[in-house]
Amino acid sequence: MxxxxxxxxxxxxxxxxxxxxxxxxxxxxxxxxxxxxxxxxxxxxxxxxxxxxxxxxxxxxxxxxxxxxxxxxxxxxxxxxxxxxxxxxxxxxxxxxxxxxxxxxxxxxxxxxxxxxxxxxxxxxxxxxxxxxxxxxxxxxxxxxxxxxxxxxxxxxxxxxxxxxxxxxxxxxxxxxxxxxxxxxxxxxxGVLDTPDTPERSFSDDPLRMLRAARFVSQLGFTPAARVTAAMTAMADELTRITAERVQAEFTKLMIGDHPRRGLELLCDTGLARHVVPEVPAMQLETDEHMQHKDVYTHSLVVMEQAIERETDGPDLTLRLAALLHDIGKPATRRKEPDGRVSFHHHEVVGAKMTRKRLRALKYPKVLVDDVCQLVYLHLRFHGYGKGEWTDSAVRRYVADAGPLLERLHRLVRSDCTTRNRRRASALQRNYDGLEDRIAELRKQEELDAIRPDLDGNRIMELLGIPPGPAVGKAYRHMLALRMEQGPMDAEQAEVALRAWAAENL
Missing domain, CATH: 3.30.460.10 (Beta Polymerase, domain 2)
Known part of the structure; x- marks a missing residue:
């Protein structure tokens, strides 16, 4: 007793x-x-x-x-x-x-x-x-x-x-x-985060506590004691003892906290980020002598904060991860052009591949990985919209490629504008307003959210007299491309178009 x-x-x-x-x-x-x-x-x-x-x-x-x-x-x-x-x-x-x-x-x-x-x-x-x-x-x-x-x-x-x-x-x-x-x-x-025992002993007992410190900074807005930050910096490599699943669980809690930027900055400042999301501190590029690009790291944190301001139903992990990682392909694609400018051609393609590799390493679910990667891949497409020159078919493809991620893509693209030039910022927002208006108008005319060919696979086989196989898939893809390009067709128009294609390709 x-x-x-x-x-x-x-x-x-x-x-x-x-x-x-x-x-x-x-x-x-x-x-x-x-x-x-x-x-x-x-x-x-x-x-x-x-x-x-x-x-x-x-x-x-x-x-x-x-x-x-x-x-x-x-x-x-x-x-x-x-x-x-x-x-x-x-x-x-x-x-x-x-x-x-x-x-x-x-x-x-x-x-x-x-x-x-x-x-x-x-x-x-x-x-x-x-x-x-x-x-x-x-x-x-x-x-x-x-x-x-x-x-x-x-x-x-x-x-x-x-x-x-x-x-x-x-x-x-x-x-x-x-x-x-x-x-x-x-x-x-x-608002101080400290350890009961010495931080060195506490973190040696369980290195995940260092990541948990960053998580509490994000969730509660606390400031770590100086000795805690020093120990995190000195012992960052100890995090390699922890399984990816446990690291991911803490990183997720950090990302959906009220102050994720503060938690991420602590990870980067102490070196812990090297063992969680090394692509994030890698965005801390030096600004070239012509000042031709922003600090990609700071820009990405600002984009994440602006995306959070656009959330409507609580923390959105998919959107936050996409905002944080949307430019991680820039360091690998950075090139200095002959005229002195700095370019990052196809950084969205490279970034999507890097994002998939990182999120898989952290053992995130496949659905979340696919969604975040698609947002990273699509985040730059709007910048080809210019002053509204896109055809209806281009708008249809934008909606179709985004699929159920369209609203998140809207928030991400709008958040990606961090320029201090008010005139340019206003112009970008007006252009995107115009794109959303066109999407809304097309939705009234067509079933944009469920674009399908005007003929399904069974009807294609029936009209062409062919069995299931690769030819049906080719015909289906052609009819889908035609639907994107020309909009809806009635049954007679669709059948004529299919037979014309089959006469040249089958």
Missing amino acids: SSSSPSSTARQVTRPTRPPAGSAPDPDELQRAQENAVVALLDVPAVADELAARFAARGHLLYLVGGSVRDAVLRGTGASTRDSGDLDFTTDARPEQILAIVRGWAEAVWDTGIAFGTVGLRRDGQTLEVTTFRADTYDGTSRNPEVRFGDTVEGDLVRRDFTVNAMAVELTGSHRRFVDPHGGFAALAQ
Whole structure:
């Protein structure tokens, strides 16, 4: 049975004493008042109190830890937060004791993490994870720790990634106690990201924490402590110990955060980007003596920010990745022309191939990879639109090639205008307004979003008297090209066109 006596670092939640009139407020009293407010803001579901009662009845401690505590403190400072939905707990009970406590109460239990002291469970639609106090050691060459269970909450909290995540609230006492041995409350109030232990030891234990630091910069807008940035820079190569799947998960969270530019800049400044998206820092090209091109790196970050401003339904990972990577083909295609100009011919083609290689290496799903690559490939096509000289067939091809990505392509192309020349910027936006107007007009006349040949494969075989095979595909592609070029045809016109083509090609 575990002792429930409060530690020196755990502050009981009590009503602060009002200082005598005219006296200066006691800093400790102010701190306690703030912490009381945090605990009051902590929205603990009834299911957590039920669980705590079961642990207390068996003589064990149960602490709420992690994001729910951090977010309660953030709410106390007036910051907006996103609730994760899941609840994380730590306890002095060993895994087999946790299983005994939740047996018959939890609706579902999974023990896939039991070797690391974690028991997952579900109750009343809520997912909960309970982990035994940990006091692990690491071998310094892999992510796998030598699992050792601890006896105190303070020992558990010191091994967590950042001080803002190293706070806990005890639920099993007569009243809730806020536990903050590493100054996480003050760090949150100041917007500083630091580690409970030295950052060198913390990052050596799990190098992914360096990428997680950039993710928290993106999500919460924090500034890493100087010692954290220094350790990230010195230990960037340690990230190679981490699997691509784990890297991708953190990078995705960074990209859909509220401040992704800040997170990306931290990755590039510390050298971590070399092991995640090396093509991004590679865009930091030197400006030539004629000032013929922008800093492609900065331009890409601005385009991403402008694309984010055009989002309508929350973070759009596909659009953000396309905006970030749309110009990664420029370094490889940079050429100095005889007249002194700098060109990047076909950088959209090269960039799409580079994007596919990088996203595949990060183990992104095929659908997302295909969509991002297509946006990168198409992002430059509008610049051939000039002052509206495109034929209707060119507009049809633009819509057909974009397919379901058309709205994203609109946002990407408009965001790609970062010129400070207001007249030129206005002209580009007007031109794109004109293109969108033409798309809308053609949509009224034709089924632009589902362009198909006027004759399908079965009708082609019937008219030409041929079996399934390559000839049918050739005829179908010809009719599709004709549809793009001339617009819709009636059945008689389509049949005449097909027979004329077949007479010369079959």
